[in-house]
Amino acid sequence: MEKRMRTHDDDNTIKQPEIATQKKPMTEEKKQKIPDHQKEDRISNMPDAILHHIISLVPFTCAVRTSILSKRWEGLWESTSAYTTTLDFGREFATSVSLPLHLLTCAINRILQKHRGKTIETFRLYFCPQNMFLPHIQRWILFAKKKTVRELDLDFTPFQTTCQDLGLRLYELPPCLFSCHSLTILKLSDCKFNLPSPFRGFSSLKTLHLIRVEITPYALDSMLLKCPMLEDLSLMVCYCSKQPFELSATNLKIKSFALTGYNSLGNVGSFLSKLAPHLQILTICHVKIQDFNVQGHENAPGNSPIAFPNLIELHLGVCNGSSLAAVYAFFKNWNFPCLEKLMLEWIPDNLRESNKMVQQASFVFHHLKTIKINRFFGTEKQMQMVKFLLEKAVALETMVLVIPTEDIKVSPRNDYISQAKSKVARLRLLHEQLLLLSKESTNARFVLKNHTEDDDSVLATHYRYQRSLLS
Amino acid sequence: MASTSNSTSSKIITLRSSDGEVFEVEESVALESNLIRRMMEDDCANNIIPLPNVTAPIFYLVIEHCKKHAEMKDNKEKKKELRSQGEELLKSDPHTYSNLMEAVNYLDIKSLMDLTAQWLADFLKGKSPRLIRELLKIKNDFTPEEEAEILERNRWAFD
Structure with a gap:
């Protein structure tokens, strides 16, 4: 920052004209000898301030290596790193x-x-x-x-x-x-x-x-x-x-x-309820969903749900082993009136959760526009979850489903896609299944992608950290 | 646009490149340049604004990239695409690159300054000094002894 201020203030007023006059005779001279003036090195002639700025953008190793290019470059990295x-x-x-x-x-x-x-x-x-x-x-x-x-x-x-x-x-x-x-x-x-x-x-x-x-x-x-x-x-x-x-x-x-x-x-639930008033982005993965339902919390079930009035993005890890009832209960006990983006991470983990039946609540997501589900195999449970979300998200625009690329054999049995041979056939088969589901938002569209094609256009804010965990 | 009036509401600014070509640019685009902004604030821009350090072909490039940059806001794909264009330009025409870089620096356009600087930075990464010299036509003016000394001083970086 400091460096850039110097660039503009000093160089434009003082150094720049000087450099321009220095360079002109040189280019004219060379133009006569070498018509193709691209053969000369103009990069090295750029003002120090510009080169400093560029060197400050590369890792130190690369910066040091520039010192061997020519005498012009020799000391540049040191003066850059001295004030970086x-x-x-x-x-x-x-x-x-x-x-x-x-x-x-x-x-x-x-x-x-x-x-x-x-x-x-x-x-x-x-x-x-x-x-x-x-x-x-x-x-x-x-x-x-x-x-x-x-x-x-x-x-x-x-x-x-x-x-x-x-x-x-x-x-x-x-x-x-x-x-x-x-x-x-x-x-x-x-x-x-x-x-x-x-x-x-x-x-x-x-x-x-x-x-x-x-x-x-x-x-x-x-x-x-x-x-x-x-x-x-x-x-x-x-x-x-x-x-x-x-x-x-x-x-x-x-x-x-x-x-x-x-x-x-x-009690995760009790901690979350303390954060509820200000929270805008929430990621919860590898935590038993039933843990942050309000059991044992002062708000006993039956009381009004706890609202997150400012929450816009929710990224939730759902385990293969977790019961849908726990997920439904989660959405029943916590209320996200402004939610716009919901991302579900299907985690290949068999956490056991109680299968206690929970009555479906009569809430809707008024503002939820985007839903993304990662590791979507099309299992029965996942299809039920999709059905549940389609019923609740009245303003849904896009539902992105990312299909994992790993060997189909490792995927849970009874899924729709394991029978299909090619990737394209898998996608088509899934899409047909999805179109049979009824949805509250008539404009909602499905986007199905293989994992390798995922262009990250819908990306959880915390995804970067998520990724660092998986590696 | 670099040519005559295509806008409905915004004001048009007239600029003249060093080789005498006259450009009409929408105010919103022209004000990306802090130099032009300052000139307009100082009220020395009633008539044609002269740009003695920028030639017409380079000025075309600047305006083109200003627009691309405005388009790419919030678009990660476009951003990636624009960032990757530097490699090609630097390989095929480092001369134009340095003209563009200097023009952007002179016009003081922050967004383009960041982009063009990043181009060269990305270009330098992962290339051997020899390859960089060759591609950018940098003349090695060290004696073998001097070169050996520099290598020795920062041995760790040269492997």
Whole structure:
């Protein structure tokens, strides 16, 4: 940002004319000798500011490699990285060089040493937390803290080849991280989240994404209490050996919440009801649906449902083993009057849920325009679910059904598509079945796709994290 | 459009390229350029606005991409498509690329600046220095000794 301001203000007024006059005689001269003026190198003649901007967009490895192109390029990457506001040592960086960890450490240290900017926006790190490198990692976090970093993204997922067999212990975040008061975004993967005491909180933190992080419900509760600006919370496959615990935080302003399989949250239903007033985007996967139905909650069944007045997008994981009754009960007990986008993820997991019958509620989705169902095999249960949704979604425009590409043999039996031979035949067969269903919204259309053809035009907001889990 | 009035409501701005060609551009398109915006705010744009650093063919390209960029808003497919066009342009005609880049920088059009810079950035990724030199016609002016020294200094990046 800062860099670009310089580009326009200085270069247009002062440098630009200078460069223009420098270049003109050169081009004229060459035009006479070489009619095809494309043979000359004009890219290198572009002003520093432009080249700096371009170099700032490539990973460090690639930036360093430009230094060998010619004398013109030699020092450019260093002056770019000295004032860059994004220090990205994330996955792209780590995978662009196949270096042993100690050399990777040297490279990172070298770049940080030469950094001259006072502040940085983003610090991203993907590193294997072997014991001997822990002091370095801590120093890097301190570095980011001193430069009043705003976005910190630390990924300690073990490298596939080097670290898996080393019996690594989970990386425990250093206390200094918890005094980075400039943070607005914190993303962590594969580490242990232990709050120091005293913990003053992050006064500006808006986004907290945790993937495979060991975090106690107490620590989570503290975070919720002491991060008053938090609006985007994502807990993906987080875990804890401690007993489930009822969170005490209230007055939460979270707009976007994603939860997959964290068993320590106590009553998920009760937690969700606290988020209900402000929530706009909700993802819930790998959680038993009956867990967040209101059983055991102060709102006993029969009372009016809990409303999410602002929820626009819902992404729900449904297990093969879960009963439709639990799904119906979910929509009966929770009310989404403004829902526009519903995505169902069919998870090949046989969680057992009680088959208790639930009376279908008499609600409708007034604003629901788009429904997407992933891993749609056309099983009887899935067809029933589609039928249910078609009856409820009175304003539906599009229902996207994505058919998995994996071997048909692994798909559940009794589905419509397993008999069909070709992919095209499968799609046609399914489509015919779907058209037989009655729908409340006469304009609704079906879009059937094979998984490989899915162009992501309907994509859950949290899908990126979802994808990182599957890989 | 770069040619005469095709709009119903919006104002038309007249611009003159360095080689003397006159363009009539819708105000909404022209104002994408912060340079032109500033000139209009300073009220030195009552008549024809001269653009001494931009030739007509390049100005055509700029306007074309301004429109493409406006179209691609919220359209991920288009966005991908537009981003991938740089590779082709840089391979076939790096000369035009640098003219376009400099014109965009001069006209101060943020959206196109991001796009064209990204083109070259994507182009540099994953290519060997030798291939980059060859494609962009960059002359290696290092002596073998100098080159070896640079390699040694940042060994880690060159494998």
